[in-house]
Amino acid sequence: MKTNDVILQTTTKFVFFIIFLFSIHIFFAGHYTPGGGFVGGLLTAGAIVLLLLAFDLKTVQKALPFNFTIVTAIGLLLSFGTAAGSIFFNVPFFTHAFDYFTLPLFGKTSLHTAMIFDAGVYLVVVGAAVTMIQTIGGDE
Amino acid sequence: MNFVLLIFLPIMAALFVPLLFRKLKDIHTGWFVLLVPVSLFIYYIGFIKTTMDGGHALSELQWIPSLGISFVSYIDGLSLLFTLLITGIGALVVLYSIFYLDKRKEKLNHFYVYLLIFMSAMLGVVQSDNVISLYLFWELTSISSFLLIGYWSTRDGSRFGALKSMMITVFGGLMMLGGFVLLGIMGDTFSIRELIASSPTFVGHEFFTLALVLVLLGAFTKSAQFPFHIWLPDAMEAPTPVSAYLHSATMVKAGLYLVARFTPIFAVSEVWIWLVAGIGLLTLFWGSFFAVKQTDLKAILAFSTISQLGLIMSLLGAGALAYHSDDPIFKFATFAAIFHLINHATFKGSLFMIAGIVDHETGTRDIRKLGGLMSIMPVSFTVAFIGSMSMAGLPPFNGFLSKEMFLQSMLAIRHFELFNFATWGILFPVIAWIASVFTLVYSFYFVFKTFAGQQKSEPLPIKPHEAPVGMLVSPVILATLVVGIFFIPNLIGKWLVKPAVMAVQPDLYNHPSEVDVDVAAWHGFDAPELWMTVSLVGVGLVLFLTLARWQKMYDIQPEYLSLNALYDSAMMFGEGGMNKLSRFYMTGLIRTYLIYMFAFIASITAATLFIKEAFVVDMDSFSPINLYGVLTAIVLVVAVCMVLLAKTRLSAIIALGAVGYSVALFFVIFKAPDLALTQLVIETISVALFLLAFKHLPSLNNHGQTKRNKIGNLIIAAGVGITVTLIALSAHSQKLIPSISQYYKDTVATEAGGGNIVNVILVDYRGFDTLFEIAVLSIAGIAVIAMIRLKLSRKEESTDENQ
Numbered sequence: 001m002k003t004n005d006v007i008l009q010t011t012t013k014f015v016f017f018i019i020f021l022f023s024i025h026i027f028f029a030g031h032y033t034p035g036g037g038f039v040g041g042l043l044t045a046g047a048i049v050l051l052l053l054a055f056d057l058k059t060v061q062k063a064l065p066f067n068f069t070i071v072t073a074i075g076l077l078l079s080f081g082t083a084a085g086s087i088f089f090n091v092p093f094f095t096h097a098f099d100y101f102t103l104p105l106f107g108k109t110s111l112h113t114a115m116i117f118d119a120g121v122y123l124v125v126v127g128a129a130v131t132m133i134q135t136i137g138g139d140e
Numbered sequence: 141m142n143f144v145l146l147i148f149l150p151i152m153a154a155l156f157v158p159l160l161f162r163k164l165k166d167i168h169t170g171w172f173v174l175l176v177p178v179s180l181f182i183y184y185i186g187f188i189k190t191t192m193d194g195g196h197a198l199s200e201l202q203w204i205p206s207l208g209i210s211f212v213s214y215i216d217g218l219s220l221l222f223t224l225l226i227t228g229i230g231a232l233v234v235l236y237s238i239f240y241l242d243k244r245k246e247k248l249n250h251f252y253v254y255l256l257i258f259m260s261a262m263l264g265v266v267q268s269d270n271v272i273s274l275y276l277f278w279e280l281t282s283i284s285s286f287l288l289i290g291y292w293s294t295r296d297g298s299r300f301g302a303l304k305s306m307m308i309t310v311f312g313g314l315m316m317l318g319g320f321v322l323l324g325i326m327g328d329t330f331s332i333r334e335l336i337a338s339s340p341t342f343v344g345h346e347f348f349t350l351a352l353v354l355v356l357l358g359a360f361t362k363s364a365q366f367p368f369h370i371w372l373p374d375a376m377e378a379p380t381p382v383s384a385y386l387h388s389a390t391m392v393k394a395g396l397y398l399v400a401r402f403t404p405i406f407a408v409s410e411v412w413i414w415l416v417a418g419i420g421l422l423t424l425f426w427g428s429f430f431a432v433k434q435t436d437l438k439a440i441l442a443f444s445t446i447s448q449l450g451l452i453m454s455l456l457g458a459g460a461l462a463y464h465s466d467d468p469i470f471k472f473a474t475f476a477a478i479f480h481l482i483n484h485a486t487f488k489g490s491l492f493m494i495a496g497i498v499d500h501e502t503g504t505r506d507i508r509k510l511g512g513l514m515s516i517m518p519v520s521f522t523v524a525f526i527g528s529m530s531m532a533g534l535p536p537f538n539g540f541l542s543k544e545m546f547l548q549s550m551l552a553i554r555h556f557e558l559f560n561f562a563t564w565g566i567l568f569p570v571i572a573w574i575a576s577v578f579t580l581v582y583s584f585y586f587v588f589k590t591f592a593g594q595q596k597s598e599p600l601p602i603k604p605h606e607a608p609v610g611m612l613v614s615p616v617i618l619a620t621l622v623v624g625i626f627f628i629p630n631l632i633g634k635w636l637v638k639p640a641v642m643a644v645q646p647d648l649y650n651h652p653s654e655v656d657v658d659v660a661a662w663h664g665f666d667a668p669e670l671w672m673t674v675s676l677v678g679v680g681l682v683l684f685l686t687l688a689r690w691q692k693m694y695d696i697q698p699e700y701l702s703l704n705a706l707y708d709s710a711m712m713f714g715e716g717g718m719n720k721l722s723r724f725y726m727t728g729l730i731r732t733y734l735i736y737m738f739a740f741i742a743s744i745t746a747a748t749l750f751i752k753e754a755f756v757v758d759m760d761s762f763s764p765i766n767l768y769g770v771l772t773a774i775v776l777v778v779a780v781c782m783v784l785l786a787k788t789r790l791s792a793i794i795a796l797g798a799v800g801y802s803v804a805l806f807f808v809i810f811k812a813p814d815l816a817l818t819q820l821v822i823e824t825i826s827v828a829l830f831l832l833a834f835k836h837l838p839s840l841n842n843h844g845q846t847k848r849n850k851i852g853n854l855i856i857a858a859g860v861g862i863t864v865t866l867i868a869l870s871a872h873s874q875k876l877i878p879s880i881s882q883y884y885k886d887t888v889a890t891e892a893g894g895g896n897i898v899n900v901i902l903v904d905y906r907g908f909d910t911l912f913e914i915a916v917l918s919i920a921g922i923a924v925i926a927m928i929r930l931k932l933s934r935k936e937e938s939t940d941e942n943q
Contacts, residue, residue, distance in 0.1 A: 032895030035896070038818065042821040042825060128921035129921075
């Protein structure tokens with residue numbers, strides 16, 4: 001039996017972007033207000049799950065043509081790289097650096113290596129969660 | 141120059157080997173590899189000047205300074221001698237291998253990578269002054285030897301031999317590590333030089349004898365001493381260049397190096413002398429006796445190597461006598477040991493290469509099929525003849541000189557009075573004589589059965605012909621050395637042996653020239669060793685000529701009584717026993733494992749909580765109960781009951797979701813927005829995951845569980861719940877140390893440049909946790925793929941079978 005998902009699909013098309021943008025916001029806001037890479041990644045994964053529920057696996061794979069295993073690997077590399085990078089500055093492993101800059105449009109902004117690390121976390125969470133869901137969901 | 145880095149040169153060069161092998165297919169990769177040992181050899185020769193003056197060179201690279209572990213390259217006479225052997229023989233072996241291994245058929249990229257790793261490891265073993273890094277390199281030699289023996293990995297024999305050598309040498313290595321740690325405790329340092337300096341205080345220490353035995357176990361397993369020698373014959377499955385290099389010239393001598401290096405520490409001990417000299421002599425006899433039994437050319441050489449290693453070992457043991465007596469006759473032994481070590485490397489290396497040539501050019505190594513190759517392969521025969529006669533201890537070859545010195549040292553033991561040597565010491569020259577007879581027999585057996593006589597009627601697998609010139613270069617160089625050293629023994633003694641002797645016995649000499657040994661081929665008619673040689677040549681010749689009549693005697697020993705059978709049954713028992721043991725508790729059911737984990741957590745924590753009287757409840761510090769909290773708690777309890785009582789899996793999943801969301805509500809009520817947010821998203825995704833996996837799960841009622849299982853589960857579940865509650869209450873009720881949260885509050889803006897403590901903890905304060913967590917998450921993702929894909933491919937296979 002084929003169900004009619006018009007309402008779900010139409011809503012999803014909008015809601016996906018709202019959740020996705022919110023997850024990006026949550027990710028960037030993490031250092032000062034609730035949020036961070038982990039939650040951000042989970043939210044993004046949640047948004048993709050919503051897509052999967054509304055459409056089928058193949059459509060989603062066509063819309064998001066990433067190999068999520070590689071996304072996981074990139075995230076892991078990014079995080080380990082950030083942590084290991086401090087060695088080259090002759091400070092202990094995992095020493096973060098930050099400073100404040102005045103950027104156009106943003107005003108006074110803090111730039112922090114923890115953000116890069118967190119981006120790695122974000123990618124790993126998205127990659128691993130979606131990999132699992134795709135693999136289990138795709139197993140017929 | 142920081143020459144400690146040179147230890148790592150081969151291993152660094154190994155990085156380029158696969159690239160060269162792939163890109164430059166027309167040039168044999170060995171030519172590039174050859175540059176490494178040759179340049180190292182030339183560089184290290186420059187140190188001879190230093191060590192001849194009794195000096196040493198030192199270069200250090202810090203590794204883990206806080207634990208006193210570093211890479212130290214300490215070059216004195218002994219380590220320089222070994223370094224030159226490693227690089228020199230290494231260069232010859234690589235040259236030989238270029239012609240031995242076909243560049244089109246063989247996996248040269250693997251072979252030379254292993255070989256270069258070995259070279260680094262071996263240099264590390266002999267140059268390290270730090271016992272921990274010595275141990276590291278030691279195990280690396282075992283591993284690279286394992287890889288090289290198993291190089292032809294499709295052969296059963298190779299894999300068996302590789303595993304056997306690995307099991308035995310790594311066992312010994314671990315024992316040795318134990319010995320090193322004990323030495324480290326006694327001397328409060330890991331540096332060998334400092335240990336030697338403080339060694340007088342070790343005598344009588346409760347760990348002294350234990351450390352001695354453990355270190356010796358390491359040396360004996362590596363140098364194939366009785367009863368650990370059984371791995372060496374099986375290691376002959378390796379390509380012949382490897383056998384020539386690792387299993388005769390270098391790696392198996394690492395044990396001798398270790399014994400020589402630790403002589404200043406342990407030589408005062410009676411146990412040391414008896415073990416080293418006794419086991420060495422036993423091995424000498426055992427190896428030479430069983431070498432005659434073998435029919436494979438390389439097996440003969442393997443047993444002869446075992447025997448020769450035993451000879452050097454017993455000399456090192458006898459050398460320790462010099463610590464107990466001032467009589468100069470005891471000072472010969474160490475010189476003889478080092479001298480024979482050099483000689484053995486030259487003649488045995490050339491013999492192995494000849495065995496490889498015979499194998500390569502005739503297609504067999506079975507001595508029963510060979511014969512009469514003399515006229516076809518004259519150069520190989522000459523080299524084999526020189527090597528064998530040197531091995532037998534005949535003039536004018538270098539083996540004769542060191543063999544005479546060996547007999548002289550063994551005779552000297554008669555005059556030693558301490559430690560029961562007065563009664564038992566006479567055994568040493570007797571056994572040495574018998575073993576030397578057999579040495580002569582197997583040397584003749586090796587060379588004449590292969591090259592002399594008539595060709596067998598049965599044709600050889602390949603029509604025999606002389607080897608190509610390139611292959612003959614290395615053995616001919618070694619054979620030239622064999623003859624050359626006979627004529628200039630005192631020069632070799634001055635350059636290499638005496639500095640090494642001084643390094644072995646630093647307390648006895650201040651300068652290498654004080655080592656008062658003059659090697660001479662002729663000692664006059666009244667020298668007893670001359671008559672020993674003459675008599676053993678006579679008896680040996682008789683035995684060799686009657687070999688066919690008594691060789692059958694070896695078949696008397698039944699196979700099941702051999703040491704090999706013992707090893708095999710120990711391995712079988714170990715494997716079978718461990719298998720049974722692990723099958724007993726590894727049922728393959730996740731629920732069993734969960735029961736183990738939860739039962740363990742509950743019992744151990746609850747027990748600790750009450751034994752340590754840590755259970756305290758302080759009601760005052762609890763938050764006041766409010767309406768929202770009560771309502772959420774009710775929802776939570778109802779949802780949990782629904783999970784337990786649900787008849788279908790779908791309703792259980794939904795109820796579980798409700799549990800999660802109400803927990804998230806608690807976080808909201810208690811003002812933990814980060815946790816609430818994460819919990820909500822997690823809950824959403826895990827419900828979605830559950831729904832996805834839903835169709836794969838069996839129906840709820842069919843668990844195959846009995847009522848007893850369920851009651852057990854109930855007890856464990858309740859136990860875990862109660863334990864966790866108790867811990868939470870107790871932890872909250874008593875604050876033994878000030879909370880760290882104040883530190884976070886103070887530093888979050890200044891040190892970490894953030895505002896949200898929870899997130900800063902995740903990415904900064906406790907970033908390591910996060911790092912490992914995401915690693916675990918990635919592994920879990922890969923595991924899911926592996927699990928599902930594996931199942932899919934199995935399904936495909938089974939459908940194929942049906943078709």
